[in-house]
Amino acid sequence: MRALRIVLVIVIVLAGLFVAADRVAVNMAEDEVAKKLMTELEVPSDGDASVSIDGFPFLTQVASKDLDSVEAELSGITAEAGGRQVTLTEVKLSGSDVHLSDGYSSAVASKATGTVHISYADLSRAADEGVRVGYGGKDKSGRGQVKVTAAVTVPMVGKTLERSVYSSVTVEGGDTVRLHADKVPGSRIPGVEDAIRKKIDFDRKISQLPDGLKLKKVVTTETGIDVSISGTDVNLAG
Template identity: 50%
Template structure:
């Protein structure tokens, strides 16, 4: 009985040491991955990286991780000198393969991501005194209210139009006025001048893991974005 108790104590100690070593190893790997993602994505600060699954060391031995989550904070896209900021950007990579030297992530079988655009950031990106806000839902779809500042057209000083935010080509956020007021039809070059303020495209060329934008929705709190990918190459 005494020998059995000794064996149990030794097993507990060894198990504790294994768990401690495993957690130390995963923390080092997370810090290293965060630094590589920071460099590859051109981020000002290191993202928060979390490697899921236990034990980590046996995953490394098979060069395959169950899941890697990254909180990148935010990124920016630019068009015509205007910058659009995406915040709360997160990405989740599943069935992740490591490089042959175990130094970094090579690819993931699937990935998902989410981000948000505030109406304040959308307003700033539109530029030229344009204001963008939430306009409620129409036929179950969220819409935005666009208030452009049209210089030299006093009749349109208080113009407000309903618009939408959509995805084009899996990498571009598009802002468009859906329909202009009938008054604009009687003013020469009115539509061209209004749409120059209301219609914009911002291309996101540095989404993590080359994810593709898949869904966008206007909500009272901002514009929410989802992204997906399969067999994605992961930098970092």
């Protein structure tokens, strides 16, 4: 019985050491992946990235080069959008069945989903000069909409008019966010609607996301827009 107790103690101690080593290894890996994501996605120094690798034990996953799931949160990514810079305020990403290769420098998720949050301030900076984008409440159907305000010079009228319109936000082609006014005030005046729409209706193609991800749909909130993203064979690193 004494020998059995000694064996049990040894097993418990070794198990504890293995768990501790496993947790140390996963924490180091999470930090390294976060740094790599910040470099590859060109996150500025005032941005941030955090990574969580799920599944236990981690070391056996590394040995097989297959991770159960990886979750990442990033802030401050600057993307090219229609020739203008737009900051993706927050990006949340969850990848499953992640395969490692090329000496662990490459990671590809069989499937990935997430959201991209863009604030109204950042949307305004991505719009044309003098255009302000804000929350417009809900329409009659209960769908969220944005309010777009701009000063527009109408040649046929000879005046600069400030107009606010309520616009719908949609995703086009899996990589583009589109703002389109539902109705333009003063559209009966010749040239007014065309002049206003040239200013306030716009498409912005979002680049800089990991390869394999597509924009799916937009939900308008009080603080900005949430764009859902998903894809297969998504290149998380490398």
